[in-house]
Amino acid sequence: MLAALALAWIALAEPPLIPAPPEPLDLALTWRAPSSCGSARDVENRIAALLPWAPTGDGQLQIDAAIEEIDGGFDLELISSFRGVTEERELRAPRCEELIEATALLVAVALEPRHRAELLSSAAPEVAARVTSTEERMAPAAVEGPRAQPLPPLKLPVARELPDRSDPIVPSGAPQPPRMRPPALLLRLAAGLEIGALPPPSGALAAAIVVRWPRARFELHGAYLTPRSHLDDQGKGARYQLGAAGLRGCGLLRARTLEFPLCFGGEAGALRARPRGLPTPVQHAPWVAAVGSAAIARAWTRAAVWAGVDVLGRIVGTRFAVGTNTSLAQFPAEVRILLGVELRLTRADKDHGRAR
Numbered sequence: 001m002l003a004a005l006a007l008a009w010i011a012l013a014e015p016p017l018i019p020a021p022p023e024p025l026d027l028a029l030t031w032r033a034p035s036s037c038g039s040a041r042d043v044e045n046r047i048a049a050l051l052p053w054a055p056t057g058d059g060q061l062q063i064d065a066a067i068e069e070i071d072g073g074f075d076l077e078l079i080s081s082f083r084g085v086t087e088e089r090e091l092r093a094p095r096c097e098e099l100i101e102a103t104a105l106l107v108a109v110a111l112e113p114r115h116r117a118e119l120l121s122s123a124a125p126e127v128a129a130r131v132t133s134t135e136e137r138m139a140p141a142a143v144e145g146p147r148a149q150p151l152p153p154l155k156l157p158v159a160r161e162l163p164d165r166s167d168p169i170v171p172s173g174a175p176q177p178p179r180m181r182p183p184a185l186l187l188r189l190a191a192g193l194e195i196g197a198l199p200p201p202s203g204a205l206a207a208a209i210v211v212r213w214p215r216a217r218f219e220l221h222g223a224y225l226t227p228r229s230h231l232d233d234q235g236k237g238a239r240y241q242l243g244a245a246g247l248r249g250c251g252l253l254r255a256r257t258l259e260f261p262l263c264f265g266g267e268a269g270a271l272r273a274r275p276r277g278l279p280t281p282v283q284h285a286p287w288v289a290a291v292g293s294a295a296i297a298r299a300w301t302r303a304a305v306w307a308g309v310d311v312l313g314r315i316v317g318t319r320f321a322v323g324t325n326t327s328l329a330q331f332p333a334e335v336r337i338l339l340g341v342e343l344r345l346t347r348a349d350k351d352h353g354r355a356r
Contacts, residue, residue, distance in 0.1 A: 027111060028060055030256045032300055033067035037074065037096035040256070046104035050119055051112055059083055063107055064214070064254060067099060068302070074099055079214050080110070086214045182346075186210035188219075188306060190340025196312070196331035197271070197287070198240050199230040204336045217250035217261055223269075223336070229276065230327050236277035237327050238320055244269025248291055259297040259304070266290050267312070273320055273328070285318035289334065302344045310336040 027047070031040035043065075064079040073094040080087050093099045105123050109116050187209060194204040203226035211218045222245045231237035246267025253260040271285045295308030312334040320328040 027107065028062045028254075028256065029107075030062075030064040030254060032065070032257060033096070034069060037067050038100055043100055043104055043107075046100060047107050047111075050104055050108040050122060051115075061107070061110060062254065063103075065103060067096065076103065078103065078106075081214065082110075088214065184212045185345045186212055186342045187345055188221075188340055188342045190306065190308070190338040192336060192338035194225050194334065194336045196334030197242055197314075197317075198225050198228045199328060202226055202228045204338065206336070206338055206340070210342065212252070215252050217252055217263070219248045219250060219263065219265070221246055221248065221267070223267065231276055232322060232325055232327075234277065236275075236322050238273040238275050238278075238283075238322075240271060240273050240320075240328055242269060242271045242287060244287055244289075246291060248293065257298055257300075259299055261293075261295045261297070261308075263293045263295075264291065266315075271318060271330075278322065283320070286316050287314075287318075288316035289314050297342060299342075304342040306342050307339050310334075310338065312336070 027044075029040050029044060031038075031043055033039075059082065062081040064081075066077045068075050068077075070092070073092055074096050076091040076093070076099045078089040078091065080089070091099060091102060093102070101124060105119060108119050112119070188207065190206045190208075192204050192206075194200075194202045205224045205226065206221060208219045208221035223243070225242040227239050227241040229237060229239040244267045246265055248263040248265025250261040250263035253262070267287075267289055269287045271287050273283045273285070275282070289312040291310060291312050293308055293310045295306060297304040297306045314330060314332055314334065317330040318328075319326060319330065
């Protein structure tokens with residue numbers, strides 16, 4: 001009897017509310033665009049105009065947006081990150097103003113999903129229709145009324161490519177999975193000073209091929225230390241130079257238009273010594289070192305100004321002597337201070353998913 005009453009009470013009882021995933025409280029926006037396409041302040045002002053409510057939630061939504069002018073319009077790359085989930089989207093439009101409006105609406109809906117209906121009604125009809133059709137294609141249906149069921153994780157909807165102005169906007173029928181896009185490919189060229197491997201101070205030239213994801217990098221780098229001579233009072237000694245190449249992996253932090261790569265890896269190469277005032281031939285010695293680096297880059301659409309410091313711990317090195325005098329004694333650690341530029345060789349999705 002008691003078991004039957006307990007089962008009846010469980011069947012009639014109102015199911016407990018399942019808390020929804022937390023929503024973001026604030027926004028960190030990075031906006032890289034031509035001067036004719038407005039600034040980050042313009043986008044933030046538009047988002048603020050769409051969100052008159054007091055902020056709620058917890059955590060920070062990070063948005064990285066880059067606009068590039070293309071034939072017949074503009075192309076927007078949008079990277080959103082929240083609580084460890086990162087997504088990349090693309091949006092094309094004939095005018096920059098449409099990209100600003102669409103970006104502001106997408107971000108506003110992501111910040112305050114409970115006010116989605118009000119936000120869509122306040123936007124321009126064509127922008128609201130585009131966002132609505134995208135949500136239908138990419139996201140589960142939202143639960144109306146009290147939040148009695150868990151909501152889907154926070155994701156910015158995938159913004160589909162805009163058709164030509166002459167083509168009507170037709171909502172897509174079947175849901176489509178988000179596209180997986182390849183990473184960006186960068187070329188870095190830098191120069192600076194070096195202390196530790198050659199008679200100080202010496203010059204340093206560096207280059208790197210960089211494969212970049214939204215939160216990580218992989219770099220193949222090369223370095224050349226310009227020739228330095230060390231001679232004694234009798235004009236005897238050697239002229240030294242060093243070349244090396246290596247690999248490093250990096251974590252990537254972002255703050256608006258700034259990027260902060262933190263890297264670890266290693267390099268190997270050779271030290272060349274050409275004797276001066278001595279009958280001995282040219283000599284070569286191995287060089288192996290562990291590398292740790294920190295850098296800062298101010299990025300635009302296709303290029304960035306880059307500054308970094310490399311700290312190397314010598315694993316295999318050498319020393320040269322002239323008679324009883326030491327001509328070169330490499331330090332246990334080497335420091336390179338570099339300044340340069342990074343050029344974006346490919347866009348993350350330039351050829352992906354589009355026929356030429």
